[in-house]
Amino acid sequence: xxxxxxxxxxxxxxxxxxxxxxxxxxxxxxxxxxxxxxxxxxxxxxxxxxxxxxxxxxxxxxxxxxxxxxxxxxxxxxxxxxxxxxxxxxxxxxxxxxxxxxxxxxxxxxxxxxxxxxxxxxxxxxxxxxxxxxxxxxxxxxxxxxxxxxxxxxxxxxxxxxxxxxxxxxxxxxxxxxxxxxxxxxxxxxxxxxxxxxxxxxxxxxxxxxxxxxxxxxxxxxxxxxxxxxxxxxxxxxxxxxxxxxxxxxxxxxxxxxxxxxxxxxxxxxxxxxxxxxxxxxxxxxxxxxxxxxxxxxxxxxxxxxxxxxxxxxxxxxxxxxxxxxxxxxxxxxxxxx
Numbered sequence: 439x440x441x442x443x444x445x446x447x448x449x450x451x452x453x454x455x456x457x458x459x460x461x462x463x464x465x466x467x468x469x470x471x472x473x474x475x476x477x478x479x480x481x482x483x484x485x486x487x488x489x490x491x492x493x494x495x496x497x498x499x500x501x502x503x504x505x506x507x508x509x510x511x512x513x514x515x516x517x518x519x520x521x522x523x524x525x526x527x528x529x530x531x532x533x534x535x536x537x538x539x540x541x542x543x544x545x546x547x548x549x550x551x552x553x554x555x556x557x558x559x560x561x562x563x564x565x566x567x568x569x570x571x572x573x574x575x576x577x578x579x580x581x582x583x584x585x586x587x588x589x590x591x592x593x594x595x596x597x598x599x600x601x602x603x604x605x606x607x608x609x610x611x612x613x614x615x616x617x618x619x620x621x622x623x624x625x626x627x628x629x630x631x632x633x634x635x636x637x638x639x640x641x642x643x644x645x646x647x648x649x650x651x652x653x654x655x656x657x658x659x660x661x662x663x664x665x666x667x668x669x670x671x672x673x674x675x676x677x678x679x680x681x682x683x684x685x686x687x688x689x690x691x692x693x694x695x696x697x698x699x700x701x702x703x704x705x706x707x708x709x710x711x712x713x714x715x716x717x718x719x720x721x722x723x724x725x726x727x728x729x730x731x732x733x734x735x736x737x738x739x740x741x742x743x744x745x746x747x748x749x750x751x752x753x754x755x756x757x758x759x760x761x762x763x764x765x766x767x768x769x770x771x772x773x774x775x776x
Contacts, residue, residue, distance in 0.1 A: 458496040459504075460578055464488045464585035475500065479507035483561035486587055491564045492574060504564060514557045518566050522553050524655045532559030533665060535594065535655055538648050539571050540604040549608060549644045556597055558590035565597060573600040591665055591672035595679050598656075602679075605649055605686045609693055612641055616696050623704050631704050635697060642693040649683075649690055656683040725766045729759050 461473040466486035473481045473489065483489045491504055501518065504510070513527060514534035525536045534557040541550030554574075555566040565574060574597075585593070615638060623631050658664055660680035665672050732755075 458494045459500055460492040460494070462490050462578075464490070466587045468585075470585075475503060478504065481507075487561060488585055488588055488590065488593060489562040490585075490593065491562070492578065493564065493566045494570065494574075495568050496566070501566075508562055508564070510557055510564065514555075517555050517557075519568075522551065524652045526655045526658045528664070532557060533591075533594075534558070535598070535659070537598060537601055537652060537655060539567075539573075539601050540608045540645065540648060541569070541571075549641065549648065551648050554597075554601060556594045558594045561590055563590050563593050563597075573603065589672060592675050595672075595675035598679055599682060602682050602686050605645065605690070608645055609686075609689045612638065612645070612693050613696065615641075616693075616700055620700055620703055623700070623707050631700075635701050635704060638700070639694070639697045642690065642697055646687075646690045646694065649687055652683060653687070656680040721766075721770050725763055728766075729763065732759065732762075 459475050461475070461478060461481070463471045463473050463481060463483065464487065465471075478491070481489055491508075493500065493504065496504075501515075505512070505515065511529055511532050511534070513529065514532065517525065517527070517534055517536045520536075522538055523536070524538060527534050534555065536553065536555045539552040539554050541552050550569075552567055552569045552571055554571060557564040557566070567574070577597075577600075588596070615634075619631060619634050619638065622634075656676075656679055659676040660673075662673065664676065
């Protein structure tokens with residue numbers, strides 16, 4: 439195994455990282471060594487070492503240099519810019535995976551999807567993306583631990599597990615938005631909830647459309663005939679990864695059901711408010727109808743002594759109507775009619 443040495447290589451590696459190239463060589467003791475792009479061909483990982491190249495929006499020349507230095511399969515090249523549909527492929531020495539990371543963004547009903555391609559084999563892994571991915575940036579800077587003892591398959595399983603973590607994070611944000619909406623529905627903001635429900639529904643549907651196609655990838659990787667020469671450890675990691683994918687998919691489906699539950703809550707609250715308004719209107723109609731009946735009776739053309747009372751009789755009748763209205767209001771409140 440050969441690696442870059444000296445301050446010149448370190449500076450060159452740092453400059454390449456800023457340009458989209460990042461490479462580290464990990465050993466079993468927890469050490470990580472920066473590898474420059476020019477020294478990549480000389481970097482041949484041995485036992486208990488692992489080399490990782492991360493390409494973030496690289497140039498075609500950089501991709502060609504990495505492929506030539508490590509003699510990566512040409513069959514994996516179309517995966518780099520060949521669309522966003524999750525796929526997996528392999529030959530005897532290498533395998534490659536294309537998946538989609540759930541990104542962030544302020545417009546949550548338009549969740550960003552970042553295509554991530556992993557090419558791995560022979561104790562070396564290449565990750566490729568056109569946009570920044572948060573967990574890969576963290577992996578670049580965090581303490582490596584004993585990454586060198588991992589095989590290429592186990593390292594890719596780690597990367598894909600973090601990819602699924604991006605969906606769990608998005609689901610947590612969606613559930614938090616659902617909780618805030620339901621509190622608003624139970625308060626005074628029910629009338630403004632319909633647009634938010636539409637937004638959350640689009641958000642959940644977008645997450646499912648991004649995650650569900652990965653069933654082909656994780657299902658294929660968990661089969662016994664995928665990388666059979668790498669031992670049971672790789673199989674165990676891929677099976678665990680497939681189970682985690684199924685849990686993520688179940689949570690996305692549950693997120694859609696939560697939106698439906700919130701809509702039912704919104705419908706019930708709207709019905710309660712409508713019922714409340716109808717009860718008030720019914721009560722007011724009854725009271726005013728009774729008043730109209732009394733006023734109509736007072737307007738009948740009979741020579742009763744009551745109609746000879748002048749202004750005093752008029753104001754007495756008016757006061758009686760007001761008193762009756764107030765009494766009806768107090769009675770209705772005590773009986774919880776409105």
